[in-house]
Amino acid sequence: MHYNSLTDFFLKSRSVLNKGPIAMVFAEDEAEIDTSLRHLLNSGFMAVLVFMPDEFALAEDVIPMVHRITYNPLEQDALSTAVNQVIDVTPNQWLFYCYNAEYLFYPFCETRTIGEMLAFHTEERRFSMLTYVVDLYADNLQRHPNAVSLDTAHLDKSGYYALARPDPGNHNHPKERQLDFYGGLRWRYEEHIPAKRRKIDRISLFRAKPGLKLREDHSFNDEEYNTYACPWHNNLTAAICSFRTAKALKRNPGSTYDIDSFRWHNSTPFEWHSRQLLDLGLMEPGQWF
Incomplete structure (x- = not known):
């Protein structure tokens, strides 16, 4: 409708x-x-x-x-x-x-529904889930000038890292169980990306409640929602496989002529399967097997 x-x-x-x-x-x-x-x-x-x-x-x-x-x-x-x-x-x-042009993948998504995963996550008293934005890009920009190709999609198999997230309200000490994650095209072409948009973490899966607000930086006004895990063990995380950054870099006149190809020695074909993302450490199954 x-x-x-x-x-x-x-x-x-x-x-x-x-x-x-x-x-x-x-x-x-x-x-x-x-x-x-x-x-x-x-x-x-x-x-x-x-x-x-x-x-x-x-x-x-x-x-x-x-x-x-x-x-x-x-x-x-x-x-x-x-x-x-x-x-x-x-x-x-x-x-x-x-x-x-973004695709949600979570552990074992080929055989389990999103509802089944979130039911388990809720049982662990978690009401949000960290999702890493994993950049996808076409292997040949001459054939695919907008950088989008499902059949020849590639991703970076390494080059991801995390930094402590400072708390301005507490003398910039690191926030508990919160990190800023970087990597992919936003890291490799950071000269073309504003500093505040270089992070690849989002809280894209969450449980609504009264008073909850999403901020423009993809975080929430409830700090517990911005954590990657509970205090006692690791929790599930998911990945959003996204052509969005590649599209923007090729659409932007300031960067498009500097990029003939997104491929480099750490590029690998995307297999469109959660096992590849788990093997690369781009999402976490937690206690869910």
């Missing part, structure tokens, strides 16, 4: 939000919108909301499966504004957000 705005969606179909988990996709351009939505539907999300301009098209098989909301994701604070409005009307529901 198509809605003229998020307010229109709340008026006509708010009951859709009564059962989760719920996914929100923000379409910044027309690259791989349909495949991004199909991937989430196949993962077991109970509802998928797609925020996109009217001029973008959806495939015929996808249209009846999603809730299309007219929206401009490129406006300032557009994502956090929409996510926070959904949070306000979905207490206790698990939510997920991403952009188009």
